[in-house]
Amino acid sequence: MTTARARLADVGIGPGAYPRGRHNTITDVPGVLVGHATVHTDRLHTGVTAIVPEALGAQRRWMPAALAVGNGFGKLVGATQLQELGAIETPILLTSTLSVYRVADALLGHMLARPGYEDTTTLNPVVGETNDGFLSDIRSRPLGEEHVEAAIAAAAKGPVEEGSVGAGSGTVALGFKGGIGTSSRRVPVGDAEFAVGAIVQSNFSGTLTIAGVPMPARDLVPGPAAETVGNSCMIVVATDAPLDARQLARVARRAVFAMRGVGADYAQGSGDYAIAFSVGAGSPPQDAELTPMFRAAMDAVEEALINSVLAATTQVHASGRVAHAIPLDAVRARLAAAGATA
Incomplete structure (x- = not known):
């Protein structure tokens, strides 16, 4: 029996139309x-994940960005100004639903303490969330300044830890343990090649589908499938292509579309959001050149969602509630039986 966790590439599924990036991460x-x-702990499975544009600071106060709302049952702090101005002014943090306001306050404090912000009187922190209440004592609101500072301090280039970590520590997706997942693609836009990457916090219901092959939790896990609370998903897409806010909104909408590819049911109580931002510089490309970017973004998001499940580890709450990791041998067997892998 295989016990090591995996990513989509490890179970034999290719990248689609465009190649994965070096680390296949945002x-x-x-x-x-x-x-x-x-x-x-025995009663807490929670955390903070920080997506940090390195250049954002006193010398570059904002980057073009956009928001797409698939279903607005959520507590996305900073949403209206993000949508109105088409910009982010801070790192994007992901966390637990009832901790989102403490995390937002801590992010604001972090930014105001930075050199060059001594005279700042307005700032829009962006903090998204999903509900980890199935596996964590969410009402205790345990997250705050300590965790925000730790997540930002840990922010680094290179491989990204996935699964039951950070903001994905206690989330549940598609009947299995969910969490954090990420992926990237190299994509042509006009005469140049750019990177587009996605990171997700998965906590939604439906029937998991990988490469078109259904993976119902009721067939693959012992006991009952894990139940989502809040039923939501946060998606962040980044690119170095110099897209403007209007174009990034088009990318963000397609990022939400990608949830259907993994079997999301877009339930009534779901808070499904995508934020897209660009670290690029220069003139934006023509809209006619964006089709590859749209396709690559959807592929990266779909893979990130699947990675969030494949990489997650079983978590147990002191009450006895369990979210099982998806059994990877069963995944490989189903994909092979369906002819989805070589």
Whole structure:
């Protein structure tokens, strides 16, 4: 029995139309860093994940960005100004639903303490969330300044830890343990090649589908499937292509579309959001050149969602509630039986 966790590429599924990036993570986009602060105890499985554009600071106060709302049952702090101005002014943090306001306050404090912000009187922190209440004592609101500072300090280039870490520590997806997942693609836009990467916090219902092959939790895990609370998903897409806010909104909408490819049911109580931002510089490309970017973004998001499940580890709450990791041998067997892998 295989016990090591895996990613989509490890179970034999190719990248689609465009190649994966070097690490197949959102950090393949130059200047984008990711860090986690993770809490695992008998009653808490929660944390913070920080997506940090390295150049954002006193010399570059904002980057073009956009928001797409698939279903607005969520607590996305900073959403209206992000949508109105088409910009982010801070790192993007992901966390637990009832900790989102403490995390936002801590992010604001972090930014105001930075050199060059001494006279700042307005700032828009962006903090997204999903509900980890199935596996964590969410009402205790345990996250705050300590965890925000730790996640930002840990933000780095290169490989990104996935699964039951950071903001994904206690989340549940498609009947299995969910969590953090990431992926990237190299994509042509006009005469140049750029990176597009995605990172997700998965906590939604439906029937997992990988490469078109259904993977119902009721068939693959012992006992009952894990139940989502809040039923949501946060998606962040980054690129170094110099897209403007209007174009990034088009990318963000397609990022939400990608949830259907993995079997999301878009339930009534789901808070499904995608934020897209660009670290690039220069004139934006023509809209006619964006089709590859749209396709690559959807492929990266779909793979990131699957990675969030494949990489996650079984977590148990003191009450006895369990979210099982998907059994990888069963995944490989189903994919092979369906002819989805070579």
